[in-house]
Amino acid sequence: MNIIDLVSWACLMSGGILGIIAGIGLNRFPDFYTRMHAAGTIDTLVAALILIGLGFQAGLSLTLFKLLFIFVFIFFTSPTASHSLANAAVLGQLKPMLDKK
Amino acid sequence: MLIATTIAILVTIILALVRALLGPTVYDRIAAMNMLGTKIILLISVFAFLTGRHDLLDIALVYALVNFIGIVAVLKLIEQGNLYTDGEVVNKAEDR
Numbered sequence: 001m002n003i004i005d006l007v008s009w010a011c012l013m014s015g016g017i018l019g020i021i022a023g024i025g026l027n028r029f030p031d032f033y034t035r036m037h038a039a040g041t042i043d044t045l046v047a048a049l050i051l052i053g054l055g056f057q058a059g060l061s062l063t064l065f066k067l068l069f070i071f072v073f074i075f076f077t078s079p080t081a082s083h084s085l086a087n088a089a090v091l092g093q094l095k096p097m098l099d100k101k
Numbered sequence: 102m103l104i105a106t107t108i109a110i111l112v113t114i115i116l117a118l119v120r121a122l123l124g125p126t127v128y129d130r131i132a133a134m135n136m137l138g139t140k141i142i143l144l145i146s147v148f149a150f151l152t153g154r155h156d157l158l159d160i161a162l163v164y165a166l167v168n169f170i171g172i173v174a175v176l177k178l179i180e181q182g183n184l185y186t187d188g189e190v191v192n193k194a195e196d197r
């Protein structure tokens with residue numbers, strides 16, 4: 001086992017565990033905006049970790065370039081989709097849940 | 102180790118599907134489907150490495166493009182009630 005495999009597996013496993021945490025957060029939070037926070041922020045990190053982990057296994061080849069392309073695209077579109085979704089919810093008169101006094 | 106990652110992604114997909122089925126508002130369902138689409142892209146990528154067929158990464162790339170366009174189109178449809186006007190909301194009663 002060399003060091004590149006070790007780094008790759010660490011990235012893949014942390015990505016998988018963070019993904020499960022994002023799924024639990026999507027189910028357990030009480031409000032739409034908090035669920036949006038759990039789903040939208042971790043999503044980009046999980047995609048980055050798993051694609052980087054796969055990129056360590058690919059080596060220098062065309063596969064690495066394709067993975068890099070997918071990574072750049074997700075890195076720009078995932079926050080854009082989250083922002084658009086929250087903006088649509090605000091425009092659709094969905095109120096956030098506030099603290100009950 | 103790739104199999105463990107595949108199982109973790111599948112568990113995440115099941116959790117997102119539960120939220121998409123239970124979601125009280127339509128925005129919850131869209132958030133869950135957005136997350137589901139990203140996880141399917143990752144699942145295709147990991148599956149490409151699991152089976153050694155690296156051509157599947159092209160399908161993952163096309164899925165990423167289609168997923169983003171789909172989310173934005175559905176949000177536009179919900180926000181203004183149709184897909185053919187630019188920004189303003191046409192009266193829904195005369196629309197039908």
